[in-house]
Amino acid sequence: MKTKFTDEADIKIISGSGGDGCVSFRRVRFIPKGGPDGGDGGNGGDVVIFAKQNLTSLSDYAHRRSFKAESGKPGRSSRQHGKNGSDLKLPVPIGTQVFDAETLELLADLNAEGKRVTVASGGRGGKGNVHYKSSVRQAPKVAQKGLPGQQRGIRLVCKLPVDVGVVGPPGSGKSTLLSRVTSAAPEIAAYPFTTQTPCMGVHTTEIFTPLVFIEIPAIVSGSTQGAGVGSRYFKHLERAKALIFVLEGRADKTPEAYMNDFNIIQGELENYGPELGGKRRVVALNKADVFSDGMALEAIRAALETATGARTFWISAEKEMGLEPLMKAVEALCGADGDV
Ligand SMILES: Nc1nc2c(ncn2[C@@H]2O[C@H](COP(=O)(O)OP(=O)(O)OP(=O)(O)O)[C@@H](O)[C@H]2O)c(=O)[nH]1
Numbered sequence: 001m002k003t004k005f006t007d008e009a010d011i012k013i014i015s016g017s018g019g020d021g022c023v024s025f026r027r028v029r030f031i032p033k034g035g036p037d038g039g040d041g042g043n044g045g046d047v048v049i050f051a052k053q054n055l056t057s058l059s060d061y062a063h064r065r066s067f068k069a070e071s072g073k074p075g076r077s078s079r080q081h082g083k084n085g086s087d088l089k090l091p092v093p094i095g096t097q098v099f100d101a102e103t104l105e106l107l108a109d110l111n112a113e114g115k116r117v118t119v120a121s122g123g124r125g126g127k128g129n130v131h132y133k134s135s136v137r138q139a140p141k142v143a144q145k146g147l148p149g150q151q152r153g154i155r156l157v158c159k160l161p162v163d164v165g166v167v168g169p170p171g172s173g174k175s176t177l178l179s180r181v182t183s184a185a186p187e188i189a190a191y192p193f194t195t196q197t198p199c200m201g202v203h204t205t206e207i208f209t210p211l212v213f214i215e216i217p218a219i220v221s222g223s224t225q226g227a228g229v230g231s232r233y234f235k236h237l238e239r240a241k242a243l244i245f246v247l248e249g250r251a252d253k254t255p256e257a258y259m260n261d262f263n264i265i266q267g268e269l270e271n272y273g274p275e276l277g278g279k280r281r282v283v284a285l286n287k288a289d290v291f292s293d294g295m296a297l298e299a300i301r302a303a304l305e306t307a308t309g310a311r312t313f314w315i316s317a318e319k320e321m322g323l324e325p326l327m328k329a330v331e332a333l334c335g336a337d338g339d340v
């Protein structure tokens with residue numbers, strides 16, 4: 001079964017309680033008043049959240065919402081220390097931000113493999129009565145209680161560490177492109193909003209380290225106001241080095257109509273924030289295979305490139321035409337210098 005894509009989760013976490021200290025007295029034959037020998041309780045386990053490679057979703061936290069670390073065991077006679085509770089270690093995808101659910105304070109940005117944050121410390125174990133002996137109190141009947149664990153609401157927000165965002169209006173061929181240039185096998189269909197949640201794939205090249213692509217659901221006018229699927233997945237573009245605007249080619253479309261498509265996408269990204277509005281991008285005019293007139297194609301491409309300032313390519317994702325120059329431009333945008 002396909003697990004649901006989850007990029008935000010509110011969970012409750014509870015660290016382990018400390019074990020109680022023990023009240024006990026040495027019982028040895030012929031020594032009637034053996035002193036106190038109650039051991040300390042073990043410490044409760046911490047709750048730790050850590051970034052783990054190869055996780056791409058917070059789906060582990062979509063259904064189960066409460067997570068508790070182990071409590072410390074009580075101390076025992078003969079000064080035996082109770083066992084410490086184990087820490088609870090919760091794995092999340094690299095790129096997950098950890099917030100206090102109430103104050104929304106950012107507790108940690110787990111943006112690299114192995115980064116971790118302790119979100120609740122375990123309660124300390126109580127001291128056994130062996131610690132309470134004094135000159136005036138030879139037989140203390142008291143021991144310390146273990147401290148309770150901390151309970152806390154945590155909000156996890158995962159911004160996937162992607163390299164390339166694939167954006168565009170409904171049905172322009174984003175999923176088809178993804179299926180041809182990456183390992184992804186997204187659903188492809190002729191109806192709008194086929195892609196309802198982000199879809200990721202890895203593009204491998206000979207010279208570059210692999211690039212992670214993400215297709216987010218189609219952008220329409222008003223996405224940032226909730227139209228279509230809305231803009232809740234735009235955050236995954238924040239870490240992208242480059243965007244591909246995929247626009248649909250149609251024989252009856254004027255250059256202005258392509259520009260209009262471009263402006264809608266650009267406007268929504270800008271509404272979301274300047275960071276997305278200013279991302280490096282290339283434009284892929286898709287479905288070149290439906291045209292018979294090569295001259296018209298070049299005129300449209302040149303007009304778009306001049307108007308947008310972004311390198312523009314005709315491709316046919318379906319027929320796998322023109323993908324190489326497009327990918328070369330994308331790879332270059334993802335390179336260190338960004339020159340194309
Ligand atoms: N002729 C032609 N059709 C294409 C091409 N690329 C995609 N299509 C068709 O266009 C339709 C939409 O393709 P998708 O890849 O699902 O488009 P999308 O942009 O991911 O769509 P949403 O996820 O709904 O926004 C499908 O019927 C595809 O077969 C192409 O290069 N040429």
Ligand SMILES: [Mg+2]
Pocket residue numbers: 174175176186187194195215
């Ligand atoms: Mg799609």
